[in-house]
Structures are given as structure tokens and as C-alpha cells.
Amino acid sequence: xxxxxxxxxxxxxxxxxxxxxxxxxxxxxxxxxxxxxxxxxxxxxxxxxxxxxxxxxxxxxxxxxxxxxxxxxxxxxxxxxxx
Amino acid sequence: xxxxxxxxxxxxxxxxxxxxxxxxxxxxxxxxxxxxxxxxxxxxxxxxxxxxxxxxxxxxxxxxxxxxxxxxxxxxxxxxxxxxxxxxxxxxxxxxxxxxxxxxxxxxxxxxxxxxxxxxxxxxxxxxxxxxxxxxxxxxxxxxxxxxxxxxxxxxxxxxxx
Numbered sequence: 001x002x003x004x005x006x007x008x009x010x011x012x013x014x015x016x017x018x019x020x021x022x023x024x025x026x027x028x029x030x031x032x033x034x035x036x037x038x039x040x041x042x043x044x045x046x047x048x049x050x051x052x053x054x055x056x057x058x059x060x061x062x063x064x065x066x067x068x069x070x071x072x073x074x075x076x077x078x079x080x081x082x083x
Numbered sequence: 084x085x086x087x088x089x090x091x092x093x094x095x096x097x098x099x100x101x102x103x104x105x106x107x108x109x110x111x112x113x114x115x116x117x118x119x120x121x122x123x124x125x126x127x128x129x130x131x132x133x134x135x136x137x138x139x140x141x142x143x144x145x146x147x148x149x150x151x152x153x154x155x156x157x158x159x160x161x162x163x164x165x166x167x168x169x170x171x172x173x174x175x176x177x178x179x180x181x182x183x184x185x186x187x188x189x190x191x192x193x194x195x196x197x198x199x200x201x202x203x204x205x206x207x208x209x210x211x212x213x214x215x216x217x218x219x220x221x222x223x224x225x226x227x228x229x230x231x232x233x234x235x236x237x238x239x240x241x242x243x244x245x
Binding site: 081 | 084085086087088089090091205208212215216219220
């Protein structure tokens with residue numbers, strides 16, 4: 001079984017309401033989420049952290065794209081720490 | 084310790100490749116990197132060598148690295164020859180028209196294994212991880228700015244020609 005790696009997903013939203021709503025949904029799914037004004041310009045950002053195995057990454061990413069899209073936002077990359 | 088970061092850039096892979104393989108641009112977008120000096124006859128491509136330094140906290144670590152993979156415009160990888168044991172890779176993939184998925188991977192181990200080395204690696208990890216994310220954001224800013232500049236110049240040329 002592939003080892004899970006701590007992964008941080010960066011999500012961008014046009015407004016606070018969408019960011020908070022998606023953030024709450026992600027917390028229910030087990031993500032550790034921080035929401036705040038985007039450090040990269042206009043809008044709001046959510047940083048969602050969870051341990052993901054390599055073979056699960058594409059599926060998690062696709063789910064986040066869909067979820068962020070439901071609030072008019074998008075996924076803006078991720079980073080991973082593999083010990 | 085291995086760290087990876089990924090981001091999408093609104094530009095074709097060839098333009099992103101021009102940035103990530105140009106040693107003169109490296110210090111302009113690579114967060115934490117304080118030296119990326121060409122020390123081989125060729126400045127890029129397979130076998131090109133660079134003397135590198137990266138700031139991690141109050142320390143600077145680095146050494147001599149060599150390009151060991153160069154598959155234009157998709158993959159470039161380097162590995163250490165001397166100094167800290169490290170490997171890195173740029174991985175570019177087309178992700179729609181004029182859009183590139185960019186991944187930067189870095190793996191490293193601190194000389195002198197054992198608990199001290201393990202602690203040092205793990206203490207450095209969040210800094211290295213943050214540097215990768217900042218590097219990709221700055222790379223994207225510069226590449227997209229260059230693309231916008233080139234397109235504006237092309238429009239001006241077309242207007243003059245008509």
C-alpha cells in the first residue's frame with residue numbers, strides 16, 4: 001500500500017462566503033482547513049491539508065476542483081512533504 | 084526528505100521551459116536560492132553543472148549539481164556531485180491550450196546520518212516546502228508577464244504592418 005504524504009491544497013475563491021462554505025465541507029471530509037483573504041491578490045483563499053497516497057492524489061485533486069468550482073473558485077496547486 | 088509542489092501556468096510549455104532552464108533567471112524566481120552559478124562549458128543541457136546555495140533558516144547549504152536529464156520542453160533533472168546530497172526535477176505537462184502544469188520536486192538528505200541528520204532534515208522541511216511554493220508562484224508571475232508582453236508586442240507589430 002502506498003504511504004500517505006502530507007499534502008496542502010491551495011484553493012482560491014472570489015468571495016469569503018464561498019471560501020467558508022467549501023472550507024466547512026472540507027473539514028467534514030477530514031481536511032485541516034484555514035480560510036482567509038488571498039495573499040496573492042483579490043479574493044479569498046483556503047489552504048486544505050490532508051495525508052494523501054500517491055495513487056489517490058489525482059482523485060482528491062479532481063474532487064477539490066469540482067468542489068471549489070461549485071463556489072466559483074478553483075484549485076491553485078498543491079505541495080507535498082514525503083518523509 | 085522529498086518535497087514537491089505543483090501549479091498551473093497560463094503559458095505554453097516552451098515558454099515555461101525557457102525560464103526554468105535559463106541559469107541567469109534562476110535567482111529571479113527560486114525562493115531561498117542564493118547561488119546558481121554555471122561551472123561547465125555549456126550553460127544548460129545534459130551535463131551542465133552549477134554551483135548552488137540555498138538558504139534554510141540561518142544556514143546556507145548546497146554544492147555542485149549536474150543536469151542528468153534534459154527532455155525539452157518536458158523534464159529536467161539534476162543531482163548533486165558534491166556537497167549536500169540532493170536531487171531536483173522540473174516536470175512540465177501541457178494542460179490545455181497555452182496552459183502548463185508545472186511540478187518542482189526536490190529531495191535531499193543531510194550529511195551525517197543518525198538522529199542529528201534526521202532532525203536537521205525535518206526542521207528544514209517546512210522552509211524548503213515554502214520555498215518551492217513561493218518559487219512556483221514567482222515563476223508563474225514572470226512567465227505570464229512575459230507572455231503578455233510578447234503578445235502586446237505582436238499586436239503592435241501587426242498594427243504597424245497594416
